[in-house]
């Protein structure tokens with residue numbers, strides 16, 4: 001079935017190389033640089049201790065990725081009216097509550113959903129970035145768009161499951177062990193089969209996606225940009241050790257690319273046009289003040305409230321969990337705990353912040 005596709009509005013092949021949209025170029029260079037550096041380390045037979053890898057993950061995911069997640073909601077909720085803002089917040093908190101309950105009731109299912117959230121966020125987030133930046137003229141059906149999202153998102157979890165099975169299994173056990181130590185045990189026997197099926201399935205999906213896109217390319221350069229990014233993502237997760245790879249992917253690829261999307265839609269964001277808002281009451285109305293001090297301090301206040309709420313939720317989960325660090329050290333157990341927590345807050349990020357919010361959403365493209 002055909003769907004509306006967006007045509008690019010700049011010379012995409014040029015932007016691929018010299019970077020008309022700087023954040024887009026920065027994200028590509030960051031991944032290439034990291035992949036080359038880790039290939040070099042591997043050639044020199046240097047291994048990075050897991051404690052260090054865990055430190056890098058926490059730096060990337062807590063200090064760098066989290067503030068961008070907060071900003072995404074902040075920017076999305078501006079000028080949307082109090083009724084919408086309240087519903088959004090209520091659904092968001094409901095989503096968090098439901099996912100916490102799932103982890104307590106069935107930690108293995110919780111782990112599967114957590115991995116699915118990372119795939120959905122990277123995949124669908126990436127698709128919208130493409131819509132806004134390099135274009136998606138070569139994606140001419142819903143199936144192709146779904147495949148594009150699956151390939152981009154799948155790189156984040158499926159490729160590392162194939163490439164780093166030992167680490168993947170260790171951290172999966174730790175994450176499940178936060179709620180029920182040993183609960184992953186019965187599934188261990190099928191791990192190698194799952195790994196091979198997942199790796200083979202991913203390679204097939206990537207090949208099909210690239211092939212279909214090539215056949216339907218529209219001369220705009222969008223297929224080239226998509227192919228380069230898809231292969232780059234798969235290669236990055238194939239060579240960079242999974243904990244470092246995931247920890248740096250979210251700030252240096254996901255967040256940087258959402259900035260790239262915003263750069264493209266800047267000034268064309270009809271969602272933020274006060275004349276189109278049918279409601280005057282707005283929880284964030286003070287951000288439209290004429291006084292720049294009110295705007296600056298108001299923005300700071302919103303981010304502080306968001307930060308306190310987020311870390312408060314993390315502290316609550318830590319307190320409620322029977323085994324918050326999965327029985328491991330502070331840094332390694334911290335990676336497991338943070339991965340569970342960030343997935344819990346990222347589920348409504350995707351479901352409420354994007355899928356419920358058809359007209360706007362965190363990945364808005366006009």
Ligand SMILES: CC1=C(/C=C/C(C)=C/C=C/C(C)=C/C=O)C(C)(C)CCC1
Pocket residue numbers: 065069114115117118121167168169171172242243246250335336339340342343346
């Ligand atoms: C299973 C597994 C992992 C899971 C990470 C997850 C599930 C991260 C989710 C991140 C999200 C949702 C970020 C949103 O901004 C690790 C720690 C990489 C180690 C390897 C095994």
